[in-house]
Amino acid sequence: xxxxxxxxxxxxxxxxxxxxxxxxxxxxxxxxxxxxxxxxxxxxxxxxxxxxxxxxxxxxxxxxxxxxxxxxxxxxxxxxxxxxxxxxxxxxxxxxxxxxxxxxxxxxxxxxxxxxxxxxxxxxxxxxxxxxxxxxxxxxxxxxxxxxxxxxxxxxxxxxxxxxxxxxxxxxxxxxxxxxxxxxxxxxxxxxxxxxxxxxxxxxxxxxxxxxxxxxxxxxxxxxxxxxxxxxxxxxxxxxxxxxxxxxxxxxxxxxxxxxxxxxxxxxxxxxxxxxxxxxxxxxxxxxxxxxx
Amino acid sequence: xxxxxxxxxxxxxxxxxxxxxxxxxxxxxxxxxxxxxxxxxxxxxxxxxxxxxxxxxxxxxxxxxxxxxxxxxxxxxxxxxxxxxxxxxxxxxxxxxxxxxxxxxxxxxxxxxxxxxxxxxxxxxxxxxxxxxxxxxxxxxxxxxxxxxxxxxxxxxxxxxxxxxxxxxxxxxxxxxxxxxxxxxxxxxxxxxxxxxxxxxxxxxxxxxxxxxxxxxxxxxxxxxxxxxxxxxxxxxxxxxxxxxxxxxxxxxxxxxxxxxxxxxxxxxxxxxxxxxxxxxxxxxxxxxxxxxxxxxxxxxxxxxxxxxxxxxxxxxxxxxxxxxxxxxxxxxxxxxxxxxxxxxxxxxxxxxxxx
Ligand SMILES: Nc1ncnc2c1ncn2[C@@H]1O[C@H](COP(=O)(O)OP(=O)(O)OP(=O)(O)O)[C@@H](O)[C@H]1O
Ligand SMILES: [Mg+2]
Numbered sequence: 001x002x003x004x005x006x007x008x009x010x011x012x013x014x015x016x017x018x019x020x021x022x023x024x025x026x027x028x029x030x031x032x033x034x035x036x037x038x039x040x041x042x043x044x045x046x047x048x049x050x051x052x053x054x055x056x057x058x059x060x061x062x063x064x065x066x067x068x069x070x071x072x073x074x075x076x077x078x079x080x081x082x083x084x085x086x087x088x089x090x091x092x093x094x095x096x097x098x099x100x101x102x103x104x105x106x107x108x109x110x111x112x113x114x115x116x117x118x119x120x121x122x123x124x125x126x127x128x129x130x131x132x133x134x135x136x137x138x139x140x141x142x143x144x145x146x147x148x149x150x151x152x153x154x155x156x157x158x159x160x161x162x163x164x165x166x167x168x169x170x171x172x173x174x175x176x177x178x179x180x181x182x183x184x185x186x187x188x189x190x191x192x193x194x195x196x197x198x199x200x201x202x203x204x205x206x207x208x209x210x211x212x213x214x215x216x217x218x219x220x221x222x223x224x225x226x227x228x229x230x231x232x233x234x235x236x237x238x239x240x241x242x243x244x245x246x247x248x249x250x251x252x253x254x255x256x257x258x259x260x261x262x263x264x265x266x267x268x269x270x271x272x273x274x275x276x277x278x279x280x281x282x283x284x285x286x287x288x289x290x291x292x293x
Numbered sequence: 294x295x296x297x298x299x300x301x302x303x304x305x306x307x308x309x310x311x312x313x314x315x316x317x318x319x320x321x322x323x324x325x326x327x328x329x330x331x332x333x334x335x336x337x338x339x340x341x342x343x344x345x346x347x348x349x350x351x352x353x354x355x356x357x358x359x360x361x362x363x364x365x366x367x368x369x370x371x372x373x374x375x376x377x378x379x380x381x382x383x384x385x386x387x388x389x390x391x392x393x394x395x396x397x398x399x400x401x402x403x404x405x406x407x408x409x410x411x412x413x414x415x416x417x418x419x420x421x422x423x424x425x426x427x428x429x430x431x432x433x434x435x436x437x438x439x440x441x442x443x444x445x446x447x448x449x450x451x452x453x454x455x456x457x458x459x460x461x462x463x464x465x466x467x468x469x470x471x472x473x474x475x476x477x478x479x480x481x482x483x484x485x486x487x488x489x490x491x492x493x494x495x496x497x498x499x500x501x502x503x504x505x506x507x508x509x510x511x512x513x514x515x516x517x518x519x520x521x522x523x524x525x526x527x528x529x530x531x532x533x534x535x536x537x538x539x540x541x542x543x544x545x546x547x548x549x550x551x552x553x554x555x556x557x558x559x560x561x562x563x564x565x566x567x568x569x570x571x572x573x574x575x576x577x578x579x580x581x582x583x584x585x586x587x588x589x590x591x592x593x594x595x596x597x598x599x600x601x602x603x604x605x606x607x608x609x610x611x612x613x614x615x616x617x618x619x620x621x622x623x624x625x626x627x628x629x630x631x632x633x634x635x636x637x638x639x640x641x642x643x644x645x646x647x648x649x
Contacts, residue, residue, distance in 0.1 A: 186378035189345050194392030194443070195366035204391075208382045 031272065037265035049262070056266040066267070068242050069250040072157060076246055077225040079161035080168065085217055087165065088172030093206070095173070096180045106177070113171040121234035124163045125150075128235075150236055153243035160231065160244055168224065172217045179213040180206070215286050222278050226271060247271055295354075296321045296447055296479040297342060302351035304337050311337040312348070313503035319479055320495075321446070324470065327483045328490040329500035330526070335483040338500070339449050342481060344368050355447065370447035371440035375455060377432050379424040379439075386420040389438045410442045413472070430461045437469070441476065448473075451483045466493055487527050491515065499523055518628065521635035524563050530592055533569075533602035535562040536632065546577065548598025557638060561630045566592065566605040568626035576619030584612040595620065 038056055043049035060066050095106050112120065127134045128149040136147065149159050183206065191201045229249050232238055238245030238253065245253075248271065255264035297319040304312040312334040319325040327335040340346040342353060344365035353361045360368050371392075379388050386407060393403045411417045414434040424432055433453065440448050453469070454462045470493050473480050484490055490497050491511040498508045499522075507519045518524035524532035536547040539558035546553060546562070553562070579602075583594040591610040592603050597620070604620070629638040 184376065184378065186374045186376055187380060189343075189365075190372065190374060190378040190439075191391070191395075192345070193343060193365045193370070193372050194395050196391075196395045200395060205380055205382075 034265045034268050034272075037262055038269050040262055042260050042262040056263055057270075059263065060266055060270070065242055065245075065250065069245050069247055072243070072245060073226060073247045075157060076161060076164075076228075077222065079158070080164045080225055081218065081221045083161075084165045084168040085172060085214065085221055087169040088217065089176050089210070089214075091169060091173045092176030092180055093202070096177060109170045109173050111170065112167045113174070117230040118234060120163070120167055121231045124159075124231075125235055128159055150244075151240060153240050156236055156240065156244040160228075160235065163231065163235075164225075164228065168221065172221070175213050175217055176210060179210040183209055211286075215282065218286075219279055219282055222282070223275060226275060295319060296323075296356060297325075297481065298354040299338070299342070300352045300354065302338070302341060302348045302353070304334070304341060304346065305349050310503050312341070315351075315500075315503075315505055317498055317505065317508065319481055321479055322477045323495040324473055324480045324482065324493055326490040326494035326497045327481065327500060328487060328494075328497050328526075329485060329506075331485055333500045334503040335485070335500055336451055339372075339451050339481060339483050343370065343372050343449050368447075369445050370449060371443045371445045373436045373440050373448070373450040373453045375452040377424075377436040377453075377456075379432060379435055381424055384421050384423050385416060385427070385435050388424070388435055389416075389442055391439065392443050406442050406444075410438045413441065414438045414468075429457050430465065433457060433465060437472070441472065441478075445478075447479045447481070449481050449483075452485070453482075454489065455484075455486075462489075469493070488529065491527070499526065517637070518563070519637050521561060521563070521630045524628070524630070528565060530566055530603040530605075532563045532565050532628075534630070535564070535597065535600050535602065537562055546597055546600070548600060549577070557629060559632050560638060561632055561635075563628040563630055564602075564622050564626060566603040569602070569604045569620050569622050571604070571606070572619040572621050574619065576621040579618055579620050581612055581616040581618055584610055586610070 039051060039053060040049040041047075041052045041055070091109050095102050095109065115123075130136060130148045130151070133149070135149065136144075147155070149155050187205055188201060191205060196204070226247055228246055229252055232244060232246065232249045236244040238249050242250075247267070251264050251267045251271065254260050254267060295318040297317075299315055299317045302312055302315045303310065315334075315338060317325075327338060329335050337346060341348050342355075344353075344360070344363065344367075348361065351361075352359055355368055355370070380391065383391070389410065390403055390407060393406065398406075407420075408417075411420060414437055416431065416434050416438060419427060419431060419435075422431075424435065427435065433456075436453065440450075450469075454465050457465060466489060469480075469482075472478075482489075482493065491514075494511050496508060497511055497514050499506045499514065501522055507514060507523045509517075514523060514527050518527065518532065521534055524534065537544055537553070537558065537560050538547045539545070544553055544558055577597060579595045579597045581593050581595050581604075585592040585594075586609055590608065591606045593606055593610055593612065595602055595604055595618070630636060631638055
């Protein structure tokens with residue numbers, strides 16, 4: 001290898017080093033450490049951690065709360081992902097059109113996304129408050145009596161789902177909006193001259209052209225649906241009776257309320273593996289149907 | 294019956310008037326070119342015909358029917374866009390068949406028409422390629438094929454060749470023209486390139502600032518420009534314009550003593566570069582200052598007094614430094630324009646370069 005190439009290589013690696021150090025220190029090392037930790041028992045003052053193999057995983061499989069949380073999370077994903085993605089797409093198309101004051105509408109749709117999570121949760125806490133909350137006040141005008149929306153195991157998860165859709169849709173809309181703006185308006189005119197209606201144009205042209213964005217958004221939506229913690233702190237603390245607890249929140253509880261780091265590590269590994277499988281699956285499944293220019 | 298007729302069409306956006314009271318007709322089976330400098334309202338006019346834009350005033354007639362308030366799809370026309378507007382995710386075949394599928398033409402007929410059109414534009418080998426895998430000229434052909442397969446009697450084209458290189462542009466010019474003749478289509482073609490207009494049009498509509506400056510056959514436009522604008526816009530290099538003055542001795546070319554016979558005072562003399570010839574003994578004295586060799590001919594820049602003009606000399610003309618010569622032209626090629634309005638003075642007697 002000529003020396004100049006070696007120098008170039010060294011230079012390249014040097015440039016990458018700072019970023020690499022941070023990535024390794026805060027992402028790769030913890031991930032591997034977590035995997036390792038999941039094979040050990042929890043260390044206490046009197047008993048150091050010892051290798052237990054897959055025991056933690058066995059415990060997990062018999063943990064009823066774990067299964068409940070998994071079920072919750074699946075429902076939560078089913079409830080939030082299609083709705084927020086579809087809503088984002090519809091809003092983006094709406095805002096992308098020739099609409100008077102569309103700048104304002106765009107901003108309004110995007111606002112939920114830029115609000116701090118805690119603020120968002122507090123706003124919705126007010127909506128859901130029994131009797132004096134916005135929803136109950138509104139319903140009382142029609143003669144419905146107040147409900148404890150967040151205190152009822154039957155409604156609490158739906159409440160979280162609605163709030164998430166509200167927040168995510170605006171965020172995803174921005175991606176769709178960017179994708180839509182990159183489509184030349186001449187395409188629509190060409191289709192119009194050929195006699196294509198709006199729906200036909202959407203189905204045959206817009207939708208396939210924004211498919212890469214849909215894939216990106218879907219992966220994000222799936223990851224987000226397993227990442228929710230902050231709202232739960234404010235709104236429900238996972239209750240009542242774990243009815244609104246999701247995987248990551250449960251991991252947090254196990255690690256920092258029950259101080260069982262080994263078991264938390266086990267749950268984390270399961271979460272990471274699940275996410276990886278879903279992401280790879282989406283890529284493989286959709287890659288064929290996605291149009292890349 | 295005329296295929297397309299625009300009646301007092303006006304289009305304004307707020308304060309800007311893009312198209313200002315335009316009247317024009319396109320005869321059936323003819324090739325009409327909308328020509329003019331950038332921003333003069335060509336595209337707007339075309340889009341009004343297509344129904345992509347609705348006029349602020351006036352009526353649009355197609356095949357004798359008033360279509361002003363009808364959507365594009367009811368107008369039975371095709372359009373080729375400047376950037377082709379091909380669907381990037383569809384291959385050539387799907388792009389060409391897009392409109393037929395919208396109109397639910399049965400599959401066997403679709404295939405039959407596809408084959409015919411693909412052969413016509415030479416795309417038969419490229420049917421399964423995406424637009425990104427085609428060259429500029431091939432994309433252009435796909436756009437053409439998509440317009441042609443609809444078998445609409447009218448085809449609108451907005452600067453369809455502006456993205457191609459000079460050679461390809463020439464080839465496509467010939468192809469589009471022969472396709473139009475073959476299929477008997479009425480074409481309205483927008484361009485700002487006067488060569489394109491001159492070589493393709495049956496009739497040229499020359500536009501300026503939203504108005505029609507002049508409409509005529511390419512030949513008449515070239516030979517009898519109605520204004521200095523037309524004179525300067527048509528032809529490369531354009532028609533020479535020389536300002537005239539008059540004094541006690543008579544009318545002369547500004548900045549010289551060279552008298553010209555019976556020219557009107559306060560006018561401009563227009564003469565095409567190829568109608569001027571050099572003479573070594575008599576004519577209007579001038580200095581040759583530069584030459585531009587083009588192959589078949591040479592464009593020589595001459596100065597009369599303070600005014601520059603171009604002369605087309607056949608073959609190669611080698612200029613060494615500056616050369617003093619005399620210029621002559623035949624009186625029937627000279628035109629006179631009013632200096633203020635720029636309009637042709639057609640009642641003025643034809644003038645000739647004074648001979649000593
Ligand atoms: N949507 C619009 N809103 C406001 N003004 C417009 C719009 N479309 C065109 N114009 C204006 O109308 C005038 C004519 O535009 P048009 O596109 O018809 O010009 P053109 O002759 O096609 O020019 P070019 O050769 O550059 O394409 C221009 O001054 C342009 O700025
Ligand atoms: Mg234009």
